Amino acid sequence: MSNKVLFGFHAVTVRLKTAPESIIEVHYDGERRDARMRGFLERCEEAGAKAIDSDDSRLSKLAGSPRHQGVVARVKPLAQRHSLDEVLEDVEALQQDPPLVLALDGVTDPHNLGACLRVADGAGAHAVIAPKDHAVGLNATVAKVASGAAETVPYLMVTNLARSLNEMKERGIRIIGTSDDAQHTLWDVDFTGPVAIVLGAEGPGMRQLTRKTCDQLISIPMAGAVESLNVSVAAAICLYEARRQRKG
Structure with missing residues (x-):
């Protein structure tokens, strides 16, 4: 199965919590230094996820949307129950x-x-x-x-x-x-x-x-x-x- 993209704090945080091993890399807006972003990056570090400083243009391109909240992750698909x-x-x-x-x-x-x-x-x-x-x-x-x-x-x-x-x-x-x-x-x-x-x-x-x-x-x-x-x-x-x- 091909890799997929998640974006937004909630979607990526849930994956960090439930299946951190499936995360290939996390791209984040390095210009954001607010508490929410700092907490998110701490969670990435705790989960052992690779975090990459990216600008808004790169994030929008990865997400396919400008509504990424400064957070985009490339992840492996999770195993799904098939029926x-x-x-x-x-x-x-x-x-x-x-x-x-x-x-x-x-x-x-x-x-x-x-x-x-x-x-x-x-x-x-x-x-x-x-x-x-x-x-x-x-x-x-x-x-x-x-x-x-x-x-x-x-x-x-x-x-x-x-x-x-x-x-x-x-x-x-x-x-x-x-x-x-x-x-x-x-x-x-x-x-x-x-x-x-x-x-x-x-x-x-x-x-x-x-x-x-x-x-x-x-x-x-x-x-x-x-x-x-x-x-x-x-x-x-x-x-x-x-x-x-x-x-x-």
Whole structure:
């Protein structure tokens, strides 16, 4: 596998913390002498990561973006679990929290995906899945927005989303889809058992086959003038309601 790039303090710091041996080199803005940069460089030294003083132009070129915060790392890809089955088997073996999966159907914007991964990490979701042909893959922008969650939450791109949802059903996982026209709301659902929450892209929503695969459709109550929420906001509301119910 080819090397990849991470940029931004959160994304690079998480990699320094979780897999320092995978870092090839860290480039930083030597003109920044603030406390945050000093602390970051101390962490690099503690982790044994090679730190290279680079200017803004070099950093922007490496990151492919000017929004690098003065920190860019070249890293080796981490070994990923290759299937949803592997993730779910690990969850079931631990016998702690019931499986909680976020499924995204048609989310192609890297900023939305990054935000969804960050939410999934915070709410304790075990995996995020998406179809290979209708979704954005992991890239540097996703990793930056995810603030390290792209390193901690398995993001699995599946060949056939409906089939993967049906396979989860066979494991006893309920498939709960979100739809503006659903008869029941988020507050009517019991999330304490094994659940996969399915969200579509803002606008078109879920595809028909995905919708038909769901065990239940729910809506998020809307009290104002807007008709829908950004997919990452909707993911946060749903996942944290599941977390609230599970922790009592």
